[in-house]
Amino acid sequence: MSAGAHRISRSTPSSTAGLAVFGGLTVALATLPTWDPERTLQSPLVLVLIYLSLAQMWNLLAGFAGLVSIGQQMFVGVGVYALLTLAEDRGIDPYLSVGLAGLVAAVLSVPVALFAFRLKGGYFAIGTWVIAEVVRLLVIESDSLAGGDVRSLTRTSLGGYSRDARDDITYWLALGLAVGATAIVVLVLRSRLGLGLRAVRDSEDGARGLGVDVTRTRLVVWVLASFWTGATGAVILLHSPSARADSAFSVLRWTALVIFIAVIGGVGSSVGPILGVLVYWFIDEQLAEADTWRFIILGTVAAAMAVVAPKGLYGLLQQWRPVQFFPVRRRLVARDVPMEEPA
Amino acid sequence: MSWVNAAVQGVLLGGLFALFATGLSLAFGVMRFVNLAHGDLAILAAYLAVSTTATLDVDPFVSLLVVVPVMAVAGYLAQRFVFDRTIGPDPLPAILVTFGLGVVIQNLLLEHYSADSRGLDAGAIETRSIRLTDDVAVGWFPLLTLVCAVVVLVALQLVLSRTRAGRAFRATSDDPDTAQLMGIDDRSVHARVMAIAFATVALAGVFLGIRQTFGPAEGPTVLLVGFEAVVIGGLGSLWGTLVGGIVLGVAQAVGNQVDVRYDLLSGVLFGHLLFLAVLAFRPQGLFGRKGRA
Amino acid sequence: MTDPLLEVDGLSAGYGAFQALFGVDLTVAEGETVAVIGANGAGKTTLLRTLAGLVPATGGSVHFAGRDLLGIPAHRRVAAGIALVPEGRRLFPSLTVEENLRVGGHGGRPGPWDVGRVLGVLPVIEPLLPRPAGVLSGGESQAVAIGRALMSNPRLMLLDEASLGLAPVVVRGLYEALPDIIGSGTTVLIVEQDISQALAVADRVVCLLEGRVSLAGTPRTVARDDITAAYFGRVRA
DSSP: OOTTSEEEEOOOHHHHHHHHHHHHHHHHHHTHHHHOTTOTTHHHHHHHHHHHHHHHHHHIIIIISOOOOSOTHHHHHHHHHHHIIIIIITOOOTTTHHHHHHHHHHHHHHHHHHHHTTSOHHHHHHHHHHHHHHHHHHHHHOTTTOTTSOEEOOHHHHTTSOHHHHHHHHHHHHHHHHHHHHHHHHHHHHSHHHHHHHHHHHOHHHHHHTTOOHHHHHHHHHHHHHHHHHHHHHHHHHHSOEEOHHHHTOHIIIIIHHHHHHHHHOTTSSSHHHHHHHHHHHHHHHHTTOHHHHHHHHHHHHHHHHHHOTTHHHHHHHHHSOOOSSSOOOEEEEOOOOOOOOO | OHHHHHHHHHHHHHHHHHHHHHHHHHHHHHHOOOOTTHHHHHHHHHHHHHHHHHHHTOOHHHHHHHHHHHHHHHHHHHHHHTGGGGOSSOSHHHHHHHHHHHHHHHHHHHHHHOSSOBOOOOGGGGTOEEEOSSSOEEEHHHHHHHHHHHHHHHHHHHHHHHSHHHHHHHHHHHOHHHHHHTTOOHHHHHHHHHHHHHHHHHHHHHHHHHHSOBOGGGHHHHHHHHHHHHHHHOTTOHHHHHHHHHHHHHHHHHHHHHHHHHOOSOHHHHHHHHHHHHHHHOTTTTTOOTTOO | OOOOSEEEEEEEEEETTEEEEEEEEEEEOTTOEEEEEEOTTSSHHHHHHHHHTSSOEEEEEEEETTEESTTSOHHHHHHHTEEEEOTTOOOOTTSBHHHHHHHHTTTOOOSSOOHHHHHHHOGGGGGGTTSBGGGOOHHHHHHHHHHHHHTTOOSEEEEEOTTTTOOHHHHHHHHHTHHHHHHTTOEEEEEESOHHHHHHHOSEEEEEETTEEEEEEOTTTSOHHHHHHHHHOOOOO
8 A cells, every 4th residue: 555545635626615605704794894884783793702602612621621710710710800900000901901811811820720630520620710710809909900800991091092993903802802713723633642532532531542742731721722712812802991890700600601602502512603603693692681581591491502412503404414614523534545456 | 916816717618618629529539521611600600799789689698599400400401411421531532521611610700690790698707707716716717617628518418428429429320330330320420419519609609709799801810720629628428528628728828918918829829739739749639549540 | 959059041241331241051950069160251240240230231131049139239149149259359458357247247148157267268368367468468368368258158058269369378278268268068169270170079060161161061071172272262263
């Protein structure tokens, strides 16, 4: 058998189509301000995109690294307060600070991992929640951060921008984060890191035996997700410029809903969170103001799906019609090779 | 000497914390199952007591006769028909189902009872106390809570170590497959354990409701406190749960004193930091068996 | 002629894609000792675990004392009179030796076996009673595992790889208790890798190869060469 007779292909006709559709959608959304000048779509879309970004990151952690965290609100809050400090207190341009806010979250995530990684499974989940609480309380206690009071982005940081410019830039940032988060998940799925992660998820010992550095792999994903979640937190503040620690670090708004979205859509796939966020949008539109019913419905559906359809809507879709939306699988493709007769 | 008083109040508070933690510890010990709705179930029980006392015109202690059995049955059914399906090598389904359940309970309570704070009125016992010294007074109700916690934990420990059923629970915890070979139905064991866990958390919830006012969003506080008590005391040990609860209670009470005196940290934060310290320096807890996590 | 105590008919078993048994036929008469031999992975343990209810059967039937066994859930089989001594012993480490014995009787039938009688047959257990079961040696834990199964007063005891990991002298000591067990009316089905030991105690021997029966006979009538062939499969030239 000569070398090069086989290759590994990642694309299928449908995945190429899927990529094209995704690309087209991104372009369409990016140009939204031009074809939706009244901005009727833009405001609800920002929140949807924010949730997509958060959901993809949670998906990355839980679905790929086996890190089921209920503490991601910690990084959202850190992103919020980092932006407040950088933009209001230090006078750095708020939009440039988004990345810096993410960095702050990423740096914090390392000592957090030091504690949290000592726990496993359900106890890891609660542990991350406890640490998030600690951060929230510290922010409230802190005189400089003053989490107990309402603080806002004011003219000091936002003054240089018109109302429309602020809305548009925030929107583009949210879009960038959502598309980027999805791209990250697709890339991880395609990469050796992704293979390693899935091996870890299936069998930690087995993965170690194959040479996968489990702890380092997990840490890399953890820090990456924290960075992205922190940056998203900063964009959340840009979207609704007032913040209090209790809302910035709210487990219900920034973790529970995110988890429900990811689970309903399908954890462990790159498409799942997109489906989940569409479900969220639909339900949100139907329910208007009723906050509690959003949680009750989405929570019940997510809990039910965790038992009967563990791969979410995406999994159900795959069972019905196996279709690839992104080029992530690996297939062995044989080129034309002259067959040798057995001796 | 208000430090001494703080310590005493902390020990008494620890009794309530130990009650919070008992169900969590039992469920994890026997089934490796972490119920993230644990705290919300305590609040649910408190609200059930509110409705029961109002409807039947009885005091909260009598309402226990209704609330505890109802919750126990609910726990049995929940384990049998829902939770058991999530037990397995993947922790995700159990986390999702119980977390989702907790969120749903919180919001249903909010819908039904509104966000107003409620309380359970147990009458004079809430305010009477024994004065030990000039600085130290021991409230009757906190003392009762501590005594109940000790009684419940001792009873559970005795059941586990001295009874046929307890032996079955321990065997199931070690090796559910081989336990079946002994004629033990592991699903029945799970359901009965969860019934007991729900019963203890119901007791804890009603006592919380007597001690202080509460709202629908109070659940996570109970969960986190219970969890911290279990970790501090050590996974897999019921005694550890009692000690862990008391240590946490003392930490919070002392922390509150520090806050009052020096405006530094709050009691709750102090407790969290103690938990993190245990996690960093002695992850198996005070009485934990290594390798049980 | 009385019906056999255990009648296995075309039994297939396994998990999903991992089928381990393919149409196994086997009978055990009351009072006889049957040995199932075979190489690693031949399906011997799977056979016993399927009989005990821990592995799902995918085809065929099993009748025990005339009743359909496969319809009975695992935790009720010991009440029906089948007790498995699992491969690797699987004692409960949180329980003491005595508690392990007592839990053996948890779901069993009424009968002559109790702690005292078990100690009579396996005296090595006596000094171990208060010890936590996790700290025993291989031979000690095997004795306790057998004792635990006896506590349920089984009609049929399934003994899986009793000699695994044990020194020959220890194994012989364990097998010396077998006549007492059989003498009290318990039928025994043993799975063994040690062919000599199996042939020494068995009335009949069955060999499994890749999930199928490759040989059945009595120790006296079966030639050693045939056993080797049945054990390892046809050797390719």
